[in-house]
Amino acid sequence: MEKCNQTSSDFTLLGLFPQNQIGLLLLLIIIFMFSVALLGNSSMIHLIRVDPRLHTPMYFLLSQLSLMDLIHISTTVPKMAFNFLSDQKGISFLGCGIQAFFFIAMAGCEGLLLASMAYDRFVAICHPLHYPIRMSKMMCLKMIIGSWTLGSINSMAHTVYAFHIPYCHSRSINHFFCDVPAMLPLACMDTWVYEYIVFVSTSLFLLLPFLGITASYGRVLFTVFHMRSTEGKKKAFTTCSTHLTVVTFYYVPFVYTYLRPRSLRSPTEDKILAVFYTILTPMMNPIIYSLRNKEVLGAMTRAFGTFYSTKH
Secondary structure, eight states: OOOOSSSOOEEEOOOOSSSSHHHHHHHHHHHHHHHHHHHHHHHHHHHHHHOOOOOOOHHHHHHHHHHHHHHHHHHHHHHHHHHHHTTOOOOOOHHHHHHHHHHHHHHHHHHHHHHHHHHHHHHHHOOOOHHHHTTTTHHHHHHHHHHHHHHHHHHHHHHHTTTTOOOSSOEEESSSSOOOOHHHHGBSOHHHHHHHHHHHHHHHIIIIIHHHHHHHHHHHHHHHHHOOOOHHHHHHHHHHHHHHHHHHHHHHHHHHHHHHHHHOOOOHHHHHHHHIIIIIIHHHHHHHHHTOOOHHHHHHHHHHHHHHHHHH
8 A cells, every 4th residue: 555645736647648749640639629619519509599499498408518518628628738738747636626526517417418308309209299398498497407406416526525535646647637537546545435436426327317318219219110201200310310329429438438347447448438428529419419400500501691691
């Protein structure tokens, strides 16, 4: 057992890429993806806010997903880029705690929100006559508040506990952000109880919602295939396939990473998988939802058409 360090409480992030030209090229790709995610999610929030035709529960939920994606990707990429470009790897104890809190919070919030979005489509397609009652504005608001509240409470509990653990003199986190499971090998104490808590938390906020989404979309697809209207069938199938694509890219790497025992985990593999749910998914979500959604494309045309006409 290593002795605990009393001289410094800061951590070191070993990063994602090597400090060479290949690493710089990969970082530039990540920065490009980060820029696309910022532009795409900001545009989605703006379109849903200004276009009355998008003032429906489905799009209110989508605007919250875009907001969560903005926070999610902004939590990890800027610090990673700064450390690489400045040739520094340090992060303060407070900075690490803040980063861990927002990462865990957005993971939980987004997991619950995606389940809410799946429920919205389930009711709209399988029980359309009940949709105005089951998915009223009040119910939509409760889903949004519930996702933010439960995700934040869960994150606060994890962050407070994890940052009260005594850490040993080797404070180098083999990751590109302060991921709590990556910090546990540095602890001066046995952390099996907390690892079990991580397993339970991941099951509640990610695995169960994912199983619920899979089951609900199984019922939705069954309903879609029995629709008489070809246009309605096409629209419903496009909506379902779009959401399932987002869900798969987000949940599968997350669940695979955090439900494995530490003995089966690899730092390199964990970092690669983390790119999917911290960078790739926030970038893809607005692209997928806009390019495969006629209503969003129509809102973009109206918004940018108005902007262009005012310029001329």
